[in-house]
Amino acid sequence: MLIEPDELVRRRDCEDAVVLDCAWFAPEAGRRGIDAFRDGHVPGARHFDLEAASDPASPYPNMMPTPEHFAATLGALGIGNATPVVIYDASYVSARVWWMFRRFGHEKVAILDGGLRRWQAEGRPVETGDPAPIPPQMFAPQPQPADLAAWQDVLAALETGSAQVVDARTPDRFSGALPSGYPGLASGHMPGAINLPWTSMIDPERGFVFRPQQEAEQAFREAGIDLDRPIVTTCGSGVTAAVLALQLERMGKTDWRIYDGSWNEWGRRTDLPRQSLGSD
Template sequence: MSSLALPGPLVDVHWLAERLDHPDLVVLDAGVGAHRGEPLPIAGARVFDLDGALSDHTDPRPHTMPDAAHFTAAVRALGVDDRSTVVVYDGAGVYSSARAWWMFRAMGFDRVAVLDGGLPAWTAAGLPRAAAGSAPVTAGDFTAAPRPGLIVDSSTVLAALADGTSAVLDARTAERFAGTAPEPREGLRGGHMPGAVNLPFGELQRAGRMLPPAELRARYGELVGDRERLLFSCGSGVTACVLTLGAELAGYRDLAVYDGSWSEWGLPSELPVATAE
């Protein structure tokens, strides 16, 4: 059987349903908290645990990227090979699955796509779900090859805010961006990075599915003008990746996610914060 090619970074539920039996396919449930598909996931799905093995627990910030060795070990344990084709989904639509997608990309793996609409779209289409089981998984041979610059730190964001050729987009709600609503994590300042642009991640979706590329391109263009270098932030580096996915679908290619996001920037520090006047 020939290798399984993806149509792009986003696949629909019917594309996936028609290929569930392909030997190269690995389906991963990347939901967090209540947005995980258990106990009735898509048949054969394995858990890409962003709250567990797929975060760096030596870092006090939530959902930070593990190093290449830890990522390799965790992904191999899910049965992913270097030749695999991976589809990630979550129980909210397109939410934390985009984080898993970008983590794979940052680790040098391109045969990965997000399931548009996630588990809700799968269920609405009448496609089967299966009881979560403990079927043994044969360890894969996946090896991470990190790409510098796809996951960035606060110094890179500071430079981008100042250089005039990049745009920094924040996926949090308008109220949190303005500093008029409290942050859900204790000890964080309210507001946003001076010069950042607010794009709540839900504005890129309709009924849990990503907007068409032309609509996405128009939305980004309204906010960033002719800037092509885009950096993304949110609360903890998860929904920033929804913006990254939207930008990729819209045709942007020079993209990065600020891993610390507001969980780092919002801490009391010398990093500058602006609020609504």
């Protein structure tokens, strides 16, 4: 699931693995992923555009696409069902892309632990400029629906306690002390949700590498989360929620789901409960 830089090189050079740069920025950053790709990427990498790969018909950002849409995205990137893939970025997006691959039945996917930050910190070479032309491939999706939650599932979990809802946003976003980060979207959180910031899963001392399993488990438990019960992760738009899900998967936990709509959907609906600093 997570690999070291030397292993990326081996898979790229010896197994013809496709390396995907998944650079993406939240709207408030005012920057596009392709711009970061042009500024510097792992040699031979192709650019995975999260926004273009997401559902174009959804009113919410970064939503899981249809199987046909994702198949077209992978095919255009030269990825077939048997193609080994290594994904990376410079922040927290790789986990979301890993989940997208997993959901549509592509299991031969690894994440470069530490991403581009680690790659560059180790003095490894980078390329600049636009992606090279790519011969298309055929990808036949095999949807795996079990790990995706809808708002109805989240509401039921909050009302019945059938699952723990864990919000990966930063404490200030969760509480409503800071704006949501998306135009027109109210701040706050779902009443009854537990806040476990995605940053607690990353080791800042080593440059965005994932914390070891034991440390991740400790972070979940210290937040009051029972790892013997089902978990639904959520965030702003289903991106950092995948960081928590990835760590749960590494722990061997299988009863997790990601709320794809996350706060972007929940916070815009008038029929769902919300809580913020002003309502606590």
